[in-house]
Amino acid sequence: MTHRQRRFAAGRTALTFLAVLGTLAGAALVGAAPAGAVQGETEIAPGVVYEEFDIPAAKGVTHAHVLSVDLRDPRVRLELLYPGAVAARAPVSGMADAAGAVAGVNGDFFNITETQHPGVEATGASVGPAVAQGRALKGAVPNGQRFGPALPPGTSTEDVIGVGTDRRARLDELALDGSIRTPEGELPLGGLNQYALPVGSIGAFTAEWGAASRVRATCGTDTDRGAQCSTDTYEVTVRDGRVVSTADTPGNGPIAPETTVLVGREAGAQHLRKLFAGARVTVRHRLVAAATRTPYRFALGGHPVLRSGQPLPGLDGTTSAVRTAVGIADGGRRLLLLASDGAPEYRSGLTIAEVAAIMRELGALDAFNLDGGGSTTLAARAPRESTVAVRNHPSAGVERPVPNGIGVFSSP
Incomplete structure (x- = not known):
């Protein structure tokens, strides 16, 4: 023994x-x-x-x-x-x-299967926020879109464990703070490299996302992961601060460096439809910690x-x-x-x-x-x-x- x-x-x-x-x-x-x-x-x-x-x-x-x-x-x-x-x-x-x-x-738990959405492939992306070598990779999906057992009372998909630049580990929450500046005004950013976006929001996808389809981000609701995929979607590709292409449905394939793909659903899609080729667009995003001002070197959900x-x-x-x-x-x-x-x-x-x-x-x-x-x-x-x-x-x-x-x- x-x-x-x-x-x-x-x-x-x-x-x-x-x-x-x-x-x-x-x-x-x-x-x-x-x-x-x-x-x-x-x-x-x-x-x-x-x-x-x-x-x-x-x-x-x-x-x-x-x-x-x-x-x-x-x-x-x-x-x-x-x-x-x-x-x-x-x-x-x-x-x-x-x-x-x-x-x-x-x-972290992750998007492992999509049996409730025929024809939609699981992305393999994790549920919660993720930070690698000080870089924010992704935000948290809505609580109702989480894979895994039920969350304990008082917790959420924004909960993380991480190690700060002070070399101390701690429990924390990381919330996405972001905006999209357009000729029509400033819009809130609802997601970053997430397999599920809040209803009515706009999410940003960067080269960190990978090549997986972005369709899954418009499926389900904030309270029901298995709800049908939205039929009101729009996608805008921004490179070097300007719109270079648009599409009625989310796409797939690798995203080039210095490029951001914006995916909107419902109200978010309606806002994106107002953008035109050549329009100047600036996307800003960061993860904000609830418990410390010390930057995280690493964190996951x-x-x-x-x-x-x-x-x-x-x-x-x-x-x-x-x-x-x-x-x-x-x-x-x-x-x-x-x-x-x-x-x-x-x-x-x-x-x-x-x-x-x-x-x-x-x-x-x-x-x-x-x-x-x-x-x-x-x-x-x-x-x-x-x-x-x-x-x-x-x-x-x-x-x-x-x-x-x-x-x-x-x-x-």
């Missing part, structure tokens, strides 16, 4: 989410550990420690894989992993290796489960699943990246309430839930290896391509 397993067994009464935990204390590991994984702690790089251990949970023992990341070490940093475009997906291990990361976990050491009210304590989560400890100077194992013997997983309690037991004061199920992946290098290996068993048997993740970097 590892130190962490002993601590969970001895301190299980601190995990107050279910009395049944007492009956599972000291449960033996069921089945073999993932290939290359070793029970206990391993320093995989300066400031980065990998650990795995059993957790007694409501529906049986689950197996946790945890990375402890020390941001007090100047050699360590976190960055957004993504495949080079917002509307694209790739396996965590591939993104980590391509970026030179020593480890990584999957990130999900939802909080723990704030200031207290679980959020109304967390689901009945639905168990394979989970990915991030905990913030030591005043934002240490992060805990957790992925539960998806092997058949552990697949019952954890409830969201259990995730909050476990993160608190591990020392986190704040914690954030990321996409789980078949997306849950934790990849890490072995000491002195040059590539990462997937440490957990993905529940589908293979890695699921995802739109983004958290990359852990450690310089020699």
Whole structure:
């Protein structure tokens, strides 16, 4: 039994989410550990420690894989992993290796399917805001357009976990602030590189979006993801500050650098129809943080489960699943990246309430839930290896391509 397993067994009464935990204390590991994984702690790089251990949970023992990341070490940093475009997906291990990361976990929930909109392709784009190397990549879709389980009360698609230029991690909200200056006056900007736009709004798509169709952005409503696609749409392409083309329906294909494609639906489409070729148009956008004025180096979406050491009210304590989560400890100077194992013997997983309690037991004061199920992946290098290996068993048997993740970097 590892130190962490002993601590969970001895301190299980601190995990107050279910009395049944007492009956599972000291449960033996069921089945073999993932290939290359070793029970206990391993320093995989300066400031980065990998650990795995059993957790007694409501529906049986689950197996946790945890990375402890020390941001007090100047050699360590976190960055957004993504495949080079917002509307694209790739396996965590591939993104980590391509970026030179020593480890990584999957990130935000995303537009994974479009069964309710025949003929419309899923974009693969994530739900919440995203910031990469200080650049705002995208804004948050309306709450009703979110993929994933129901949000806890008081949270929204604008919630993020991020690391600022001060090298401190924090929970926050990032709201889109933007405008479109036209000869007809100034218009509000309703979205940035999003797979869903608010009803009646105009969204901006840049080269960061990728080549995916922009039709999905005009489907559903602010409260009903499955509502039909809008029949009142318009698209305007702006290059070097002037309108260069227009279209009645959203298009697809790569967007050239220094080019912005504006997509409008309903009232937004009616405003865009007033623009003509050659008209001067200026698009401005930024993501505004609610909790700090410190710029974010990296941020991505999900939802909080723990704030200031207290679980959020109304967390689901009945639905168990394979989970990915991030905990913030030591005043934002240490992060805990957790992925539960998806092997058949552990697949019952954890409830969201259990995730909050476990993160608190591990020392986190704040914690954030990321996409789980078949997306849950934790990849890490072995000491002195040059590539990462997937440490957990993905529940589908293979890695699921995802739109983004958290990359852990450690310089020699």
